[in-house]
Amino acid sequence: MSKSSTAASSSGPSVGSSNSSSSVSSNTSAQFQNSISTLVANYSSSTPPRLKLIDSFLLFCLLSGGLQMAYRILVTSYPYNSFLGGFGSTVGQFVLLAGLRSQVAPGRDAEFKEVSKERAFADFCAASIILHLFAVNFLG
């Protein structure tokens, strides 16, 4: 795991350029598949594992929020406070994660030079704990 991350930071740009040059002859769908697989490969090779962790959590938040909204629309919103608690915790967690991600992603130094990554994570933890306390209170 640590090996791949160190490799990704150095080899990312070269892989992207080689793919774009090899896809000239194939048709559009193959081209699309090709670019997707390139994107995935690029992502898995060039993204630091902590960002991958954040991204997987973000995806979980999206799924959970989507399911709840579907349930609320299709089935019931009867204890509305419960819906607000559940949905709010998902949305809030998503927002906090996005904030954390922007603070710890590579290339962040232009914007967040003063904030260390540890500090950003500590902020995220504190905010998330408060968020979850609120959410549980709302559940009723």
Next chain:
Amino acid sequence: MYGPKWSSLSALFTLVSSLSSVNARSATGDRVLVVLEPKVVKEDYSKFWSSLEKRGFELTFKGPKDESAVLQRYGEALYDHLIMFTPSVKSYANGLSPKEVISAQFAGLNTLYLLSSNISEINRDTFREYDLEFAERDYTYLDAFSHSPGSSLAAPLLYPQSSLIKSGAVLSASTLTGGPIVFPGSTSFTLGQNPFLVEVAHGSKTGYVGENRLVDADEAEVEAGLGKRDAASTTGKKAGLVAAMQTRDNVRIGFVASGSMFSDEWWGTEVELSSPKNVAVPSGNAAFAEDLTKWIFQETGVVKVISTTHHRKGELEQRESYRIKDDLTFSISLAEHVTLPDGTSSWQGFETPDLQLEFTMLDPHIRTSLSVDPARSDSKQTTYSKTFKAPDRHGVFKFVVEYWRSGYSYISTSDTASVVPFRHDEYPRFILGAWPFYSSAISMSAAFLLFCGLWVAVGEGDRKGKKKAE
């Protein structure tokens, strides 16, 4: 050994019970003050007085200028009922002044005013307080078509079917269908806007109010020349003859335009009819007088509230506050005063189909009918109840029962209870339909913890990697 004691006790008991059987026919009391003006001869009305005494009333007779006549002393009523037979009296003793009488009426004095065609100015002013306007002096209720052949126009016959009004419990059914009532020397009145006044008898179609004198042709010509017209001031049914009034405090006041209708001359005697000649029927005067005095002296039409309760459906205990949308049950028990055949006073159930309950906060939020609950009614009381859902409004509500029917005591009760919303810990919890939301919040917290753990683990690995790279 105990024989004499027991016998004296039982003698005392029978004495007390016989006293109560004589005394307690009225629901409020039996002390009657009768004020007669000098013109009225007490003996002419002996049958009326004895009928009252037979019903258990203690009569005290006074003159209108008798300074010893006092209605209230130190705030205590000395009499429960008053008969004022003083139409032409120009001034009263201090204790009987109109002001004193009205203040005693506010304190619960039931009053029967017996009048004649000669009403003094002080009495007119008093009756205006009740919103009754009387005919001019010496104007008499006359009927040229309906009177006994032997008597004058001024002693007309009133037929119950056409002249008496069925107003609640004032007159009994037998009086309303009984013999004709002789109504001699009567004035008449018109009722104003006072909603507490009820007309009990009015003139017949052929009756009118005018001067009772015969005018020959010459006199009539002279009077016509002077512009004086001997016209009737009121005609037909517009001429009010007997009115009854019940105040908000259930004090009853009666006005009879002809006091002499209670005299012995027509009390239980026969009257000769005008249209089938030489036919005599029993007069309705006695029955009418007894019905009217029974009503005024609180013997009939007296209804009281025995109890009111309210509770949640399925519970029995009365609460001070209920929750919104609770099912509430309200019950009220009513009893009507009756006189038993043996002359004792008693209470029995009072049944009516139109009793209503209002659940009120400023306005009635719920108005619903109350129905008889046979399981909780007995011979002494009738219980009405209703179960309804409390409105989705919180505040201080009142259970109001108001029953205003002419002839019956006004029933007005109100019980206060708060309607409160759910307390924060009274809401239903762990609702099945909310489990997706619960599980989402729980999984989000769990995921957060997992994320923190992984973050630290990954970060340590990262640092090791960095170290290695270094």
